[in-house]
Amino acid sequence: MASTVEKFVIKTPCSSANIGPGFDVIGLALSMYLELHVTIDRTKTSSTHPLNCRITYEGEGEGTDEISLDPQVNLLTRVALYVLRCHDQRTFPLETHVHIKNPIPLGRGLGSSGAAVVAGVMLGKEVGGLHHLTLERLFDFCLMIERHPDNVGAALFGGFVGTYLMPLAPEDAARVEVPLSEVLPAPAGGVDTGVRPPEPPHGIGHHIKFPWAPEIKAVAIIPEFEVPTAKAREVLPAQYPRPDVTFNLQRIALLPVALGHSPPNPQLIYLAMQDKLHQPYRQTLIPGLTEIVASMTPASQPGLLGVCLSGAGPTILALATSNFDEIADRIIARFKQNNIVCNWKLLEPAEGTTVTRA
Numbered sequence: 001m002a003s004t005v006e007k008f009v010i011k012t013p014c015s016s017a018n019i020g021p022g023f024d025v026i027g028l029a030l031s032m033y034l035e036l037h038v039t040i041d042r043t044k045t046s047s048t049h050p051l052n053c054r055i056t057y058e059g060e061g062e063g064t065d066e067i068s069l070d071p072q073v074n075l076l077t078r079v080a081l082y083v084l085r086c087h088d089q090r091t092f093p094l095e096t097h098v099h100i101k102n103p104i105p106l107g108r109g110l111g112s113s114g115a116a117v118v119a120g121v122m123l124g125k126e127v128g129g130l131h132h133l134t135l136e137r138l139f140d141f142c143l144m145i146e147r148h149p150d151n152v153g154a155a156l157f158g159g160f161v162g163t164y165l166m167p168l169a170p171e172d173a174a175r176v177e178v179p180l181s182e183v184l185p186a187p188a189g190g191v192d193t194g195v196r197p198p199e200p201p202h203g204i205g206h207h208i209k210f211p212w213a214p215e216i217k218a219v220a221i222i223p224e225f226e227v228p229t230a231k232a233r234e235v236l237p238a239q240y241p242r243p244d245v246t247f248n249l250q251r252i253a254l255l256p257v258a259l260g261h262s263p264p265n266p267q268l269i270y271l272a273m274q275d276k277l278h279q280p281y282r283q284t285l286i287p288g289l290t291e292i293v294a295s296m297t298p299a300s301q302p303g304l305l306g307v308c309l310s311g312a313g314p315t316i317l318a319l320a321t322s323n324f325d326e327i328a329d330r331i332i333a334r335f336k337q338n339n340i341v342c343n344w345k346l347l348e349p350a351e352g353t354t355v356t357r358a
């Protein structure tokens, strides 16, 4: 007989996008995890909680406006609800408790929103019993919400990935252009119109896994201030000089090969991690960024392979094989010259999202 209380844990890694030249293409899943501890108590016949869902939370942003405990507002549960409503399920099952443990700092360039979107899509699948949804199909749902595929691709599939979007048929293009408020029904204030949200077209995005040399670790230097991704995208130009585009194309062709080769070649990796498409423009939001990237080289720092902005920033990602403390201390000291306080973490490539049943 099926148990009346169902328990499972969804575990999703944080991620670093771009790794220098791979703007909106490359993602790396890293070993810091968002966890959802989910309990569905089917003995309950009614719930006092909106949408039959109670949220509790511990970790980054706890108690702040950034993390709502209302399932109609919280990013994670709204994403799960989007998946459910595309499958004609209007609420969570009676009665769902989602306990969120989140060590991923918010708005720092470590893919907190990507992890929340991926975990939310997986939550929708699991509570809805939607076993036919493959990881590839879940990726489509993620891409309706987070429009660049690099963070969500890494958080869903794990490892070091290249992601790409397919050209869409005109009717599908119209479907992915719908306002996000329609995709993620706004905090209801109650009225459920019963309207199905627009379903994602099939096969919007794809990914390919690249090898990763086992010697390479990631040092994440995390400033204490936030840079919302939307703001960090607003500072980018609409058009680029051709030499800058060529510069990035030359480096992106090297990057996956250089980072997969063992033993790593520091000079090649350092070269392959240079960027002209996003980091120079984001300097205005992240004081000291250009000097840090320019000053930290394998020649001046043993063990270092390369340095880049992590995602939209402000975190700096240093790839290295040794001397992790020394590398972190040097970058923290540079930030300190601009009165910016940081902490740091040593991370490793991680597997993708998992679901474990009790």
Ligand SMILES: Nc1ncnc2c1ncn2[C@@H]1O[C@H](COP(=O)(O)OP(=O)(O)OP(=O)(O)O)[C@@H](O)[C@H]1O
Pocket: 015, 017, 034, 066, 067, 068, 074, 075, 076, 100, 102, 105, 106, 107, 108, 109, 110, 111, 112, 113, 114, 116, 151, 227, 228, 229, 230, 310, 311, 312, 313
């Ligand atoms: N676990 C979570 N639960 C609910 N909302 C979350 C969670 N994690 C992140 N968010 C939302 O995502 C926002 C941060 O997203 P944003 O895209 O600006 O930064 P990021 O994803 O941390 O960085 P990047 O995209 O550069 O890697 C938070 O302010 C919060 O609203």
Ligand SMILES: N[C@@H](CCO)C(=O)O
Pocket: 017, 018, 023, 024, 025, 109, 111, 148, 150, 151, 229, 232, 233, 278, 311, 312
């Ligand atoms: N590729 C995205 C990642 C955001 O995390 C950007 O750099 O804006």
